[in-house]
Amino acid sequence: xxxxxxxxxxxxxxxxxxxxxxxxxxxxxxxxxxxxxxxxxxxxxxxxxxxxxxxxxxxxxxxxxxxxxxxxxxxxxxxxxxxxxxxxxxxxxxxxxxxxxxxxxxxxxxxxxxxxxxxxxxxxxxxxxxxxxxxxxxxxxxxxxxxxxxxxxxxxxxxxxxxxxxxxxxxxxxxxxxxxxxxxxxxxxxxxxxxxxxxxxxxxxxxxxxxxxxxxxxxxxxxxxxxxxxxxxxxxxxxxxxxxxxxxxxxxxxxxxxxxxxxxxxxxxxxxxxxxxxxxxxxxxxxxxxxxxxxxx
Amino acid sequence: xxxxxxxxxxxxxxxxxxxxxxxxxxxxxxxxxxxxxxxxxxxxxxxxxxxxxxxxxxxxxxxxxxxxxxxxxxxxxxxxxxxxxxxxxxxxxxxxxxxxxxxxxxxxxxxxxxxxxxxxxxxxxxxxxxxxxxxxxxxxxxxxxxxxxxxxxxxxxxxxxxxxxxxxxxxxxxxxxxxxxxxxxxxxxxxxxxxxxxxxxxxxxxxxxxxxxxxxxxxxxxxxxxxxxxxxxxxxxxxxxxxxxxxxxxxxxxxxxxxxxxxxxxxxxxxxxxxxxxxxxxxxxxxxxxxxxxxxx
Numbered sequence: 168x169x170x171x172x173x174x175x176x177x178x179x180x181x182x183x184x185x186x187x188x189x190x191x192x193x194x195x196x197x198x199x200x201x202x203x204x205x206x207x208x209x210x211x212x213x214x215x216x217x218x219x220x221x222x223x224x225x226x227x228x229x230x231x232x233x234x235x236x237x238x239x240x241x242x243x244x245x246x247x248x249x250x251x252x253x254x255x256x257x258x259x260x261x262x263x264x265x266x267x268x269x270x271x272x273x274x275x276x277x278x279x280x281x282x283x284x285x286x287x288x289x290x291x292x293x294x295x296x297x298x299x300x301x302x303x304x305x306x307x308x309x310x311x312x313x314x315x316x317x318x319x320x321x322x323x324x325x326x327x328x329x330x331x332x333x334x335x336x337x338x339x340x341x342x343x344x345x346x347x348x349x350x351x352x353x354x355x356x357x358x359x360x361x362x363x364x365x366x367x368x369x370x371x372x373x374x375x376x377x378x379x380x381x382x383x384x385x386x387x388x389x390x391x392x393x394x395x396x397x398x399x400x401x402x403x404x405x406x407x408x409x410x411x412x413x414x415x416x417x418x419x420x421x422x423x424x425x426x427x428x429x430x431x432x433x434x435x436x437x438x439x440x441x442x443x444x445x446x447x448x449x450x451x452x453x454x455x456x457x458x459x460x461x462x463x464x
Numbered sequence: 465x466x467x468x469x470x471x472x473x474x475x476x477x478x479x480x481x482x483x484x485x486x487x488x489x490x491x492x493x494x495x496x497x498x499x500x501x502x503x504x505x506x507x508x509x510x511x512x513x514x515x516x517x518x519x520x521x522x523x524x525x526x527x528x529x530x531x532x533x534x535x536x537x538x539x540x541x542x543x544x545x546x547x548x549x550x551x552x553x554x555x556x557x558x559x560x561x562x563x564x565x566x567x568x569x570x571x572x573x574x575x576x577x578x579x580x581x582x583x584x585x586x587x588x589x590x591x592x593x594x595x596x597x598x599x600x601x602x603x604x605x606x607x608x609x610x611x612x613x614x615x616x617x618x619x620x621x622x623x624x625x626x627x628x629x630x631x632x633x634x635x636x637x638x639x640x641x642x643x644x645x646x647x648x649x650x651x652x653x654x655x656x657x658x659x660x661x662x663x664x665x666x667x668x669x670x671x672x673x674x675x676x677x678x679x680x681x682x683x684x685x686x687x688x689x690x691x692x693x694x695x696x697x698x699x700x701x702x703x704x705x706x707x708x709x710x711x712x713x714x715x716x717x718x719x720x721x722x723x724x725x726x727x728x729x730x731x732x733x734x735x736x737x738x739x740x741x742x743x744x745x746x747x748x749x750x751x752x753x754x755x756x757x758x759x760x761x
Contacts, residue, residue: 181613244652301617305640309606316478320598342639343602441613 168197169455172226177201177217178243178250179231182436185444186229186451187212193452198224201243201250208328217250218258227261227455232269232290232436235379239274257282267451267459282339289450293331294435298446299333299435306434307407308339311382314427316404323379327370328386329338332409336384337365350391380404385415392416397424407431466492466752467521473489473538474498474514475547476528479733483526484509484747490749495521498540498547500689513548516556516560525557529566529587529733529744536571554579562755564748584755586747590628595743596732597632603731604704605636608679611724619640620676624667626653629706633681634662640741645673647688672733677701682712694721704728 174190175182178201190197191211197207200217208214216223222228230252235241239252257278260266263286268275279286289295311319324345326337333349340347341364350370351361358368368376370391377383377400385392388410394417400406405419406428409413414430423430435443471479471487475498485493488508497514505511519525527549527602532538536549551683556564557565562582565572576583584590584640593698595747608616621642624633630646637644638661646657647667657664682689690715690721697703703718706712711727720726732740733746 200750222507258544301641302615305609305617308640309609312602312606316736318599318602318736318739322740339640342641343605343636344598344639406732438609441615442615442618 169193169293169452172196172376173224174198174227175200175221175225176228176229177272178230178246179229180244180436181440182444183229185441186448187451188192189448191204193381195227197403199243200442201246201248203248205245215242216463219255222256223259223261225260225264227264228264230266230268230275231362231431232443234271234275237272237274238439239278252278254281255371260284260353265455267454269447284457288455289447289454290453292450294452294453295446296331297335298449299443300332302435302439302442303332304335304339304436305372306338307409307431308343309438310407310429311384311405312326315382317381319382322346322381324348324382324384325377325380326365326384326386327373327391327415328410329353329360330369330386333384333386333435334338336360336386336409340382340461341365341386350387352398365372368412374399377404382407384409386410387415389415390417392421394420397414397421397426400426402426405429409434418448445453466490466749468680469752470521471495471524471526472518472522473526474528474544474549475538476526477541477733478737479528479741479744481506481526481542482738483745486742486745486749492524497619498538498543498545500543502542505669506686511582512635513626514553516552519553520556521560522557522561525533525561525573526748527563529740530596530730531565531568531572533540534569534571546716551575551578554581557581562731562752566744566750569709580657582755584751586744586751587678589747589751591736591750592747593628594632597629599708599736599739600629601632601733603735604681604706604728605640607726607728609625610680611726612679614678616679619643619678621645621679622647622664622674622677623683624688624712624741625707626650626657626664630681630683631656632640633706635662635690637679637681638662642662642679645677647684666727670694671689674701679704683707684712686712687714689718689725694718697723699723702726706731745749 172195174195174197174355176199198213198215200215220288221381235252241250243250271288322345324340326333327350329351337347349367350364357367383406385408408416408430411432416428470493478714480639494509495512497512504730522584566587619642622645623630624647626648634644638677644662646662646664656662680703705713705727708729743752
């Protein structure tokens with residue numbers, strides 16, 4: 168339970184609504200700015216205007232998954248007003264306050280450091296990355312089905328990287344009956360892929376494994392689908408790059424060769440905002456509990 | 465091989481191109497009307513204007529998957545011209561000619577009967593229905609993912625009917641990590657569902673099994689999702705009806721209750737025209753071979 172914990176939300180999209188709902192359910196004292204156009208706000212949340220005063224009462228400040236931009240602008244899908252996190256706001260937060268976001272930029276990091284506030288990035292958590300890999304894989308399948316004239320079933324699919332997303336992607340493809348090869352760097356991943364019934368190869372040898380690919384799903388966040396690799400990929404193949412921007416594919420060369428390559432980061436919030444919200448909500452609550460909330464006053 | 469067999473194609477979409485390609489590959493003598501806007505016709509096919517003369521030389525006549533309408537109009541996606549199959553055309557076909565289509569209507573059936581021509585409906589074949597269930601299931605997954613805010617993984621999904629499409633649908637859902645219940649009518653399907661790790665129930669008891677459903681995929685071609693069933697389904701649930709029109713759901717009542725219900729027949733040609741074409745091509749060739757082609761003079 169979060170009884171007595173004062174949580175302030177600033178902006179966000181449909182995901183944040185799930186997070187708010189969960190916090191209210193756990194009996195936290197919840198205020199939210201940037202939700203003036205939320206049609207049916209859940210009972211127990213107090214909708215406010217953003218102000219230093221509002222923040223001065225926060226035990227927990229929750230920003231959207233993407234945090235803010237380099238001038239502090241916060242995306243608020245359910246508001247007609249502009250939200251901007253300025254130094255005066257951060258300065259108003261109590262010292263014991265923890266700031267939560269999905270992923271932080273330099274602007275937010277610097278502000279929190281300057282005011283010695285604890286900053287927690289939820290997307291850094293392994294459990295969040297694993298749960299998020301589920302909507303990511305489902306979104307990637309939708310993109311694959313929509314951008315090909317053949318079925319996933321029976322296709323020759325390659326997954327590059329066997330981290331949290333790569334594993335889920337390979338399992339989902341196999342679940343639909345694709346023939347799945349997985350490009351890995353570590354021997355333990357090679358062994359696990361083999362155990363799962365996928366065909367592993369070492370990414371050092373990638374050039375020898377792409378010539379019959381129908382679909383390539385990349386999760387490696389550095390240039391792995393180089394021009395040389397692209398030159399060996401059949402023209403009908405479709406590349407779906409799930410690594411965070413700028414991805415791991417030479418998109419310029421892919422276009423030149425006429426190979427369809429799609430950069431698709433941030434799928435969970437698009438494909439399954441409710442599920443993605445529940446993932447973030449659970450992580451936030453877990454993280455608050457783990458943090459032994461050190462409430463002042 | 466189809467050496468020496470004269471096949472005439474009349475109209476069709478991207479699927480038919482795969483069928484044509486396959487017949488050419490097997491050395492048939494292939495003519496096609498209704499393809500004047502086909503950008504890169506494959507070598508070996510002779511593009512013609514539709515005429516009684518063209519048809520008088522056919523050992524095999526292939527119509528599109530959907531056949532023709534009740535006035536004989538044939539859909540020809542790669543043509544600027546209207547194609548119409550009239551009695552004079554059918555009368556011109558040699559007696560030994562077999563007419564192939566996916567599914568025939570009364571118009572086509574009557575014409576063939578009158579001129580004692582063999583008519584074969586490829587979609588009647590069990591193997592075709594099973595292969596087609598693959599793109600159908602993938603298309604249904606895309607619709608489900610796009611029309612919900614939650615993931616398939618972890619969802620409570622119900623598949624109604626365990627025929628050729630129902631089986632594939634349940635397997636695909638399970639492959640993505642859904643919890644799958646299957647409504648069946650036969651004890652042998654009940655047993656098979658249990659063996660597959662799905663949770664079967666008899667459709668007589670459907671009222672007791674839908675109250676926690678997130679997704680319902682219907683394959684039963686008669687009214688099974690009645691108003692009474694709909695009254696027990698949660699409002700957030702999405703119904704995807706894969707049975708041929710008019711489907712098996714009381715759509716009027718679903719709309720009144722605010723439940724999203726989507727009739728989605730004919731998915732293979734939309735989701736995966738190439739795969740669907742290959743399925744039809746293989747079935748055509750198999751069917752021609754099975755038929756011990758009785759070529760006249």
